[in-house]
Amino acid sequence: MPTTTKAVQTARAKAEYNAFLAVCPSRQLLERISDKWVVLILCALGGETSGEVDGSRAARAMRYSELARLLTGVSPKMLTQTLRALERDGLVSRAVTPTVPVTVTYELTELGRSLHDLTRNLRQWAQVHMDEVLAHRAGHDAATS
Amino acid sequence: MPTTTKAVQTARAKAEYNAFLAVCPSRQLLERISDKWVVLILCALGGETSGEVDGSRAARAMRYSELARLLTGVSPKMLTQTLRALERDGLVSRAVTPTVPVTVTYELTELGRSLHDLTRNLRQWAQVHMDEVLAHRAGHDAATS
DNA sequence: CAGTATCCAGCTAGATACTG
DNA sequence: CAGTATCTAGCTGGATACTG
Numbered sequence: 001m002p003t004t005t006k007a008v009q010t011a012r013a014k015a016e017y018n019a020f021l022a023v024c025p026s027r028q029l030l031e032r033i034s035d036k037w038v039v040l041i042l043c044a045l046g047g048e049t050s051g052e053v054d055g056s057r058a059a060r061a062m063r064y065s066e067l068a069r070l071l072t073g074v075s076p077k078m079l080t081q082t083l084r085a086l087e088r089d090g091l092v093s094r095a096v097t098p099t100v101p102v103t104v105t106y107e108l109t110e111l112g113r114s115l116h117d118l119t120r121n122l123r124q125w126a127q128v129h130m131d132e133v134l135a136h137r138a139g140h141d142a143a144t145s
Numbered sequence: 146m147p148t149t150t151k152a153v154q155t156a157r158a159k160a161e162y163n164a165f166l167a168v169c170p171s172r173q174l175l176e177r178i179s180d181k182w183v184v185l186i187l188c189a190l191g192g193e194t195s196g197e198v199d200g201s202r203a204a205r206a207m208r209y210s211e212l213a214r215l216l217t218g219v220s221p222k223m224l225t226q227t228l229r230a231l232e233r234d235g236l237v238s239r240a241v242t243p244t245v246p247v248t249v250t251y252e253l254t255e256l257g258r259s260l261h262d263l264t265r266n267l268r269q270w271a272q273v274h275m276d277e278v279l280a281h282r283a284g285h286d287a288a289t290s
Numbered sequence: 291c292a293g294t295a296t297c298c299a300g301c302t303a304g305a306t307a308c309t310g
Numbered sequence: 311c312a313g314t315a316t317c318t319a320g321c322t323g324g325a326t327a328c329t330g
Contacts, residue, residue, distance in 0.1 A: 025271035026188075026271050033175065036175075064291075065292075077294085081323095090282070099291095122175065123170050125263055132256060133256070209312050210311065222314085222315090224312095224313090
């Protein structure tokens, strides 16, 4: 069988590879939070609008345009797309108030807040270790050049 | 000035946007760990070769080909590229033993292990909450269809 | 106000073949 | 064994214009 062997092997490898991915739940989580707009929206709705690490800001609901203004440079497409995805996963809730014109607010759910706590921990680690990482990177680049 | 206005506005928006990104250190960290091969390599070198959560497996050095075999489906290009990036950031160390043929092993550094601890926490959260997320997602899809 | 629709460019990952 | 080199295809995100 000269024609199938390669393809079969590839398919098999793909299957195993997917299996390996599947057993790593942190992968699934990363798939959700590794999107840059997700992190920023989480920050915004979680109340981290400044660079502070006081950790005491309250989560609050924000309007679509409010988010758009805060996440400077986000296109309506990405903002909507990201918010929809987060809503789909039960991390944010969307509330429509039938004023004229219509008012829509987004807010972290309980689950969303627990995820936000995680990203806060990430931020914590980052603030402690990223300098080290960046320093090592710079050193490595200098040594290699 | 009819021609510059738009571009200037865009550039300004980009700058502000980058500033907002910069104040969020967790973004930088995510930039590093959100790569799927990074997570898998961290898992592998951290000793999480199975889906177990016993948390007691020791980190160990692994050879290039060993990693390639474990991360089924990874291309040599991606494997090398990812390992180099991790080495550059001081998260893994690369050791060459001048045997014939040459033997190369990779190992988590102290910093790498601390990052691996983080991904373990992520895995923890994922195992607790991902079902909830996926259930909500399924429910949302069913309601929307 | 809060989106939707469309188009396009850039980057990245995968396949593949080759080498010290 | 442990990579490097090259090419290409697909997806993602950004710009932009339009609408209930």
